[in-house]
Amino acid sequence: MESRYNPAEIEEKWQQTWLAEGSDRTPDNTDKPKFYALSMFPYPSGNLHMGHVRNYTITDVIARVRRMQGYRVLHPMGWDAFGLPAENAAIDRGIHPAKWTYQNVAQMRAQLQRLGLSYDWEREVTTCSPDYYRWTQWIFLEFFKAGLAYQKEAAVNWDPIDQTVLANEQVDSEGRSWRSGAMVERRLLKQWFLKITDYAEQLLQDLDQLDGWPERVRLMQENWIGKSTGAEVVFQTETGETIPVFTTRPDTLWGATFMVLSPEHPLVEKLTTESQAEIVTAYRTEAAAKNEIDRTADDREKTGVWTGSYAINPVNDEKIPIWIADYVLMGYGTGAIMAVPAHDQRDFEFAKKFNLPIKVVVQPTNETIDADTMTAAYPHEGVMVHSGPLDGVMTGKGSGQSVEAAVQWLEANGKGKGTANYRLRDWLISRQRYWGCPIPVVHCSSCGTVPVPDAELPVLLPENVEFTGRGPSPLAQLEDWINVPCPTCGTPARRETDTMDTFICSSWYFLRYPDARNDQQVFDPAKTNDWMPVDQYVGGIEHAILHLLYSRFFTKVLRDRGLLNFDEPFKRLLTQGMVQAAAYKNPNTGKYVAPSQIADLSNPTDPATGEPLTVVFEKMSKSKYNGIDPGDVLGKYGADTARMFILFKAPPEKDLEWDDADVEGQFRFLNRVWRLVCEFGDRASVQKTAEAQALNHDEKDLRYAIHYAIEQITEDLEEEYQFNTAVSELMKLSNALNDATCKTSPVYREGIETLLKLLAPFAPHIAEELWQRLGHTDSIHHQPWCVPDPTALVVDEIPLVIQIMGKTRGTIQVPAQASQQELETYARESELAQRYIAGKTIKKVIVVPGKLVNFVVG
Structure with a gap:
């Protein structure tokens, strides 16, 4: 067998083979348990980055395992393809x-x-694509029919650069x-x-069902x-x-x-007197x-x-003045508050500034507070x-x-009622x-407002538009498209000229994959209910509120519309960490310097100022000169090397620091596996199954290493997805095979083939190539785990x-079933222990069965 590992050659070959053979096609049979493995689909920017590589490799290993x-696996991919980046690119590039x-x-x-x-x-x-957004529109109309889609005038978040409104969830904590x-x-x-x-209460209560999600999400x-x-209270x-x-x-x-009323409260104009207008x-x-962040800041x-x-x-029945203030938001509660300045610090500061009365209604049990001398509210x-x-x-x-x-008094006297309020808008x-x-x-x-009939869907997005800048939508200028007869009266x-937030598209795409080619229905409920919910979902923590909350909402609405028979879309969620790389930063100026501009990377200095640079690991970015092109x-x-490094470097939920040396290390490991298998293939090996009871000592040791690796790697891949420790176990098994003295034994063949099977989900190309070189004709990926x-x-x-x-001096081999007393005897009589206890008084012996013996000497 050829001893040189050439990844470019074998990877292209197997990718073409798998595609031609449909190796990854979703099986139609339902006699096996299902497993739906899904990565959050990407926006098609055109450039794959290392965050993508990590996300998709993690999910691919899960799907392959x-x-x-023995599961029938659905593992699809698609594109979150609408949105502002493409439109802005069209404006900038004239495309x-x-x-x-x-x-x-x-x-x-x-x-x-x-x-x-x-x-x-x-x-x-x-x-x-129209064959997708036809059904996005159909779903919108289901919301409309259910009274869940409506139009109203409201104070909204406006992005002055992208010239569009934003949902509250799309504004960060700084108001950007x-x-x-x-x-x-x-x-x-x-x-x-x-x-x-x-659906606020359902969305809250059903969080208890999501025990496969990270607690922080x-x-x-x-x-x-x-x-x-x-x-x-009214x-x-x-x-x-x-x-x-x-x-x-x-x-x-x-x-x-x-x-205090919000400035946007609908009663403000009615209540404002002429003198105050x-x-x-x-x-x-x-x-x-002002934005909400500024309006509600405590300081x-x-x-x-x-x-x-x-x-x-x-x-x-006391008469109290009605004010307006910007710290009260129309989007929370009713847009009006009763102000109790003695027991709310915000109200207290407002009352002090405008000389409004303060009335104490809660007294501490061990002292008396006076409204006239209070310097702060008493909220305790x-x-x-x-x-x-x-x-x-x-x-x-x-x-x-x-x-x-x-609450009991208010309800009994018809003054109010107990209720709940939600921050969610x-x-x-x-x-x-x-x-x-x-x-x-x-x-x-x-x-x-009249819905477009189902038979007329999709409402096609016209292509004859001109992009002259980031001003109003060009749809609003297309009179031929806008002017249509009313579907009801003629x-x-x-037409409505606004388009939908792109998060609408991503709130149901996972429901389409089980029946992606259906041109008669949004999906066949039988097929989607068979595959859903997603068994393992993988994506970034940045989608914890936006995409994941919206997807849960859509699922519940479509369930209530009779299309789905489950409550939650994703059983388990893995939020992978970021991929970071070293960047060179001037701590005084805050500027980053490209490595190519630094004369000595072991002692980096800023070429512009001569100041020492700090090496920091941060998310890959062109502006920080630390991007790695996949x-x-x-x-x-x-x-295969890229996949192995991504999986080995850190647990999936932790941030990963890019290290060229570790990438090289994984490449060397795969080369060792290549040589190991090729050397085995060149030998005439025994072609019979290993029998444990007929094995010599060395064979038993190797077989133990083989099955210990199987046990540990399987555990690593079952619940916590500790791919890094699984790869470590693969390396240990490789070392055990390399060091084995029984290379003509059937146990050795068992070890080689086991190594390849366990390696296959991680490094699929090299495993497939070596499997075939050992004489197998069926794909390694079709072998049982x-x-x-x-x-x-x-x-x-x-x-x-x-x-x-208490200080470890070494180890000795003892019978596995030895009793505590026998362990002490073996230890006392061992040459190792005698070196340290001979001629000394043993004051105490501590035996930990199966692990150690500790002598306390005087």
């Missing part, structure tokens, strides 16, 4: 987004195929757009929403949904309007001394220009204006005072305590851009550690 374990996108899809598909990923390409989906990085503005626009709040979703329990204005207020502390209602209008204009000085009107506190526990029916009740939640007592899905899925409705002056009407790695070492033989794991002898005064 499950196939060998149509469709052409740009499909070029990138073809390029990235070829790059993925070079990795030897076992995808069923016959199920590929592309979200910008998730994609462009621009500071988000607030605008009042008529927009489409999906009523995700109708579940916690992030729980916090984003943000359930608060309390009461809704305040009446002097002119008869009602203002509902949600509060988590209804027990402090007797301490409410003013009300000018100042209120100016304040509302100023507030509209920001409070601002606000009085409307000139009053409300009546329903629990004590205590006893209720000045609170009518609650006087003397201890604060807190629970039977007999103040919050529950207040309805999902804003309108986008004022071209490259997205058209919203399939028509606006008719007579009939209102009179002239207008194509370069594949060209030099091959896909190895199962450890319990008899092989029974050993005659074990190593016993000898310690003197």
